[in-house]
Structure formats: C-alpha cells, structure tokens
Amino acid sequence: MNFQETLNYMYERLPMYQRVGNTAFKKDLGNIQILCERLGNPQEAFQSVHIAGTNGKGSSSHMLAAILQSAGYTTGLYTSPHLRSFTERVKVDGQEIEEEFVIHFIEELRDIIEEIQPSFFEITVALAFAYFQSKKVEVAVIEVGLGGRFDSTNIIQPLACLITNISFDHVDMLGDTLEKIAFEKAGIIKPGVPVVVSQRQAGVDQVFQQKSEEVNAALSFASDALQVVPSEKGKITVVHKEQPNREFMPSLLGKHQHLNICGVLQMIEVLNTQGRLKIPEGAVKTGIESSQQLTGIKGRWQQLGEAPYIFCDIGHNEEGLATVVEQISRYPYDQLHIVLGMVKDKEVGKLLQLLPQKARYYFCKPQVPRGLDAGILYEKALHIGLRGELAKSVAEAINKAKAAASPRDFIFIGGSTFVVAEVEGL
Known part of the structure; x- marks a missing residue:
C-alpha cells in the first residue's frame, strides 16, 4: 500500500471518533495494552509528560514540547486530531512522522488489527509510541485524546501530569456535569506522580484533590502561584508569588493562553524540582516565544x-x-x-x-x-x-x-x- 491507501484502510477499517462519533470510543484499555505488548511496550522506552483537559491541552502540549526541545532534549509530541495531514499527530523535534513509517507500521500490524479490531485512536497511539522509541526520544509530551481515565494514552507512566481547563464537551461520553467530566480527566493522575492543574474552578477542585490524596500524588494549582499581566504590543509579565517577574512575548496569541502559560510554567518548575530533567530559563523563554515555529501548531487564534x-x-x-x-x-x-x-x-x-x-x-x-x-x-x-x-x-x-x-x-x-x-x- 502507498500512504493514501494506508490512510484509506485506517479510516475505513478502524472506527474514528472524529468521523463517526462516540461509537469509536472504547471504555477500556485492553486493545492498547495488547498492541503495545505486541510492540515490546515502546512507551517504556522514553520519559513522558501527560496532558489532559477540555480546552487548552493542545496549546499547552505544544508549548511544553517547544520548551523541552529548546532545552536540548529529543522531544516527541503526540496530539489529536490533525487539521490538514495525519502526520501532524506525531512529531519529533517539530518534524512530522514520515509517511513510510506509517505504511510499514500498519502493514506489520495488519494481522492483529484484523484480529482485535482496535479503534483509529488506539492504533495511532501505538504508532506514536513505536515511532518515539525508533527515534530514541528522550521525553515525549502526550496529549490525551478524550477524557483521560479510559483514553488510550493512559498506559504511560509519566514524570508529571498537567490538567488544563474543565468545561462542557463530549457530555454524552464524559458526563453531564463539570464534576463528572473532571473525574474522567482526573483518571490520568497516578500514584506518586505529581499533577499540576492550570486553574482553580469552583466545583471541580475537590475532584482533583480527592483523586490526588487517594493515590498520594502531589497536587498544585498553577493559578495559586502564577498570574499573567498583559503589557504593550503582545508582551506579558508573569508574576510569581515567590520568584522575580518574567516577561515573554508568546507566539500563541489570545488572552485564553495566559492560563495555559501558567500551567506550563508550573509544570517546568515541577520537572526541574524532580531533577530528572534540567530545563534552563532560556529554554522556557524560547519555547513560549517560538512554540508556533518550533512545533507547527495551527488553528489556535x-x-x-x-x-x-x-x-x-x-x-x-x-x-x-x-x-x-x-x-x-x-x-x-x-x-x-x-x-x-x-x-x-x-x-x-x-x-x-x-x-x-x-x-x-x-x-x-x-x-x-x-x-x-x-x-x-x-x-x-x-x-x-x-x-x-x-x-x-x-x-x-x-x-x-x-x-x-x-x-x-x-x-x-x-x-x-x-x-x-x-x-x-x-
């Protein structure tokens, strides 16, 4: 098969949420576990950061990936859905996955695809993990597709988790209240893994607090310590309760990015405190100010x-x-x-x-x-x-x-x- 034939096979053979809706959403992790075991569990070959939320998770993922890339790490980025090309979903250091890799991956797994009938998203997550392993990625930023608890990405053991804004979306699958939706997003919180929540929201905070306490995961709300003050000509000043002010000119425009920036900055602080990654301030500035150029993110204001x-x-x-x-x-x-x-x-x-x-x-x-x-x-x-x-x-x-x-x-x-x-x- 050539690349277009491979995509046609994936679109026609595998149920895809973006095309057919909730019939493609499977509330278990069985298929992704089978796929990754078949591949030798590639998700264990690199460090990762996991990002969930209703709005802002894509922008936050791209900013964080740009920062890690600027810090000198070979950085994977998995996001969904794509806008123009399927290859936008899987990137390493801002470069999209090669079409040839997709072709060979599907050909090699065709027997198990026919056997277990995974969703489009399940096979794409497995593809991303295998690609990151092949490229010797040092750290990958993994964006949740839908919800969190039963999302196929939720088999990773990340360094830390970030949860952005919670609002009403996909209520037929995630629940009809913010608390129910937050519960699904909180499903990415794992034992001992620190979690950052970008902002406090009435009626939602206690969901994250309860889950974090249950699994002994350190929880911090970025909005408690950080605040963005807009200044002239697109510049912003980030005010921290315990640190000097910082100025940035973000490449992602819009006031709604301010909370995302706070969440990302708090994540960087958590990652640096862990000591497994070293992310200098210069890389933070470059990543925030050049995230669009470094990662190729599209469609955000x-x-x-x-x-x-x-x-x-x-x-x-x-x-x-x-x-x-x-x-x-x-x-x-x-x-x-x-x-x-x-x-x-x-x-x-x-x-x-x-x-x-x-x-x-x-x-x-x-x-x-x-x-x-x-x-x-x-x-x-x-x-x-x-x-x-x-x-x-x-x-x-x-x-x-x-x-x-x-x-x-x-x-x-x-x-x-x-x-x-x-x-x-x-």
Missing part, C-alpha cells in the same frame, strides 16, 4: 489576513466559543463576518446563543460524516436571530465572506475543528 482581519480558531464548545467572542471584541472593525460550521453531536442551540447577533454569517458543513448540515445550522441560527446565508462548502463560505468584507471589517472562521481544517493555506 491564528491570524490569516489583515485589512480585513481574518482569524480562525478551533474552539468548538461553550467555553471555547465564548473565548473566541471575547477575543474578537478586542479588535476594531466596521462589520463582523463569521464563517460557521458545526458537528451533529454538539448542543448547537446553546453554542449559537454565545455568538453576536450583529455579525453576518456564512453557514457551511465541514466535510466529515459528523458534519451538521448547513441548512439545519442556518434554521437553528435564524430561530435565535442570527442572520446570514448558506454556502455549499467551507471554501465557498470563506470566499463569500471575503467578497463581502471591506478592508475595515473582521472575518472569523470556526465553530468546529473540521471547519478550520478546510482553510486553504493553513
């Missing part, structure tokens, strides 16, 4: 154009979209244009209510099986007073917005990771 402003963001739940709206409000513009698409398994009505009524909307359907029909989205939006027009594709919606916008306007593209994935030139 990413600017695509100016005059008019054009931004995209993968935020797709209540907290994510609320953050997007707040970010937009920080820019001057005459008219706001929003290219919007969503997936079927979201509470669309709730999400639409977060969006500004004065914007002009261009409704579209991302080209995945889970994509919500643009006509249904249009009708739901119209019902609450959001007005706009239909487009046959994400590309057509973007073109319509660009054609209608003046140089003094603002165009936002989002509503779903899969809408952003279809942005040309991302």
Whole structure:
C-alpha cells in the first residue's frame, strides 16, 4: 500500500471518533495494552509528560514540547486530531512522522488489527509510541485524546501530569456535569506522580484533590502561584508569588493562553524540582516565544489576513466559543463576518446563543460524516436571530465572506475543528 491507501484502510477499517462519533470510543484499555505488548511496550522506552483537559491541552502540549526541545532534549509530541495531514499527530523535534513509517507500521500490524479490531485512536497511539522509541526520544509530551481515565494514552507512566481547563464537551461520553467530566480527566493522575492543574474552578477542585490524596500524588494549582499581566504590543509579565517577574512575548496569541502559560510554567518548575530533567530559563523563554515555529501548531487564534482581519480558531464548545467572542471584541472593525460550521453531536442551540447577533454569517458543513448540515445550522441560527446565508462548502463560505468584507471589517472562521481544517493555506 502507498500512504493514501494506508490512510484509506485506517479510516475505513478502524472506527474514528472524529468521523463517526462516540461509537469509536472504547471504555477500556485492553486493545492498547495488547498492541503495545505486541510492540515490546515502546512507551517504556522514553520519559513522558501527560496532558489532559477540555480546552487548552493542545496549546499547552505544544508549548511544553517547544520548551523541552529548546532545552536540548529529543522531544516527541503526540496530539489529536490533525487539521490538514495525519502526520501532524506525531512529531519529533517539530518534524512530522514520515509517511513510510506509517505504511510499514500498519502493514506489520495488519494481522492483529484484523484480529482485535482496535479503534483509529488506539492504533495511532501505538504508532506514536513505536515511532518515539525508533527515534530514541528522550521525553515525549502526550496529549490525551478524550477524557483521560479510559483514553488510550493512559498506559504511560509519566514524570508529571498537567490538567488544563474543565468545561462542557463530549457530555454524552464524559458526563453531564463539570464534576463528572473532571473525574474522567482526573483518571490520568497516578500514584506518586505529581499533577499540576492550570486553574482553580469552583466545583471541580475537590475532584482533583480527592483523586490526588487517594493515590498520594502531589497536587498544585498553577493559578495559586502564577498570574499573567498583559503589557504593550503582545508582551506579558508573569508574576510569581515567590520568584522575580518574567516577561515573554508568546507566539500563541489570545488572552485564553495566559492560563495555559501558567500551567506550563508550573509544570517546568515541577520537572526541574524532580531533577530528572534540567530545563534552563532560556529554554522556557524560547519555547513560549517560538512554540508556533518550533512545533507547527495551527488553528489556535491564528491570524490569516489583515485589512480585513481574518482569524480562525478551533474552539468548538461553550467555553471555547465564548473565548473566541471575547477575543474578537478586542479588535476594531466596521462589520463582523463569521464563517460557521458545526458537528451533529454538539448542543448547537446553546453554542449559537454565545455568538453576536450583529455579525453576518456564512453557514457551511465541514466535510466529515459528523458534519451538521448547513441548512439545519442556518434554521437553528435564524430561530435565535442570527442572520446570514448558506454556502455549499467551507471554501465557498470563506470566499463569500471575503467578497463581502471591506478592508475595515473582521472575518472569523470556526465553530468546529473540521471547519478550520478546510482553510486553504493553513
């Protein structure tokens, strides 16, 4: 098989959550354990850091990987989902996995794939671990895919864990309260392994405290010790209760990154205290200020154009979209244009209510099986007073917005990771 044939086999043969929804989510670790045993348990060949959360875990993973890479460590990074190419999911020192490795890996494991029928995510996690071992990775940053407790990544024994923001998402699988969702995320906390939580949240803190006490894991909340104060022209000052102030100019834009930065900085402090890694301050500064360039992260409040402003963001739940709206409000513009698409398994009505009524909307359907029909989205939006027009594709919606916008306007593209994935030139 060539690379495209290999991907087709994976997409068609293995249930993939991003395409088919919760039928691909398996609430046990049996398959990943079988796969890794077959491979000789490659996850034991490198040190790791584990990152869970609802919003911010991807950005935090990329920042942390950039810092470790800047400190001179051969650094693996596993994230999901990908935006443009499957190979974005697995990187070493910012370089994506080679297509040939993916081809050979699937060919070699085809018999066991047919036998145990793992999910797309399960086989991808095993692939990442095997690749990191082959590249002699010294430390890998592993992002949880969904939840934590039953996530396939949860067979690693990390140096430390980081849990970012908790908000409502995937409620059909993780629970319909923040406490239930936090319980699933807390499943990555392991005996004796220190855990950092980026921020305190009412009703959620005690879930992490209880789990940490149960397994004797040292727990710290980054927001207790660290605070970010924005200054001029994109700079920030990080204020620490017990250390001198530090200044950074983050490459990941947006106020919502401030809590992520605090969580990452607290993680660095924990890792340095352990003594198994040595991460100098210069590497921290380089990693935070160059994380986009070093890791290739995309779609996080990413600017695509100016005059008019054009931004995209993968935020797709209540907290994510609320953050997007707040970010937009920080820019001057005459008219706001929003290219919007969503997936079927979201509470669309709730999400639409977060969006500004004065914007002009261009409704579209991302080209995945889970994509919500643009006509249904249009009708739901119209019902609450959001007005706009239909487009046959994400590309057509973007073109319509660009054609209608003046140089003094603002165009936002989002509503779903899969809408952003279809942005040309991302």
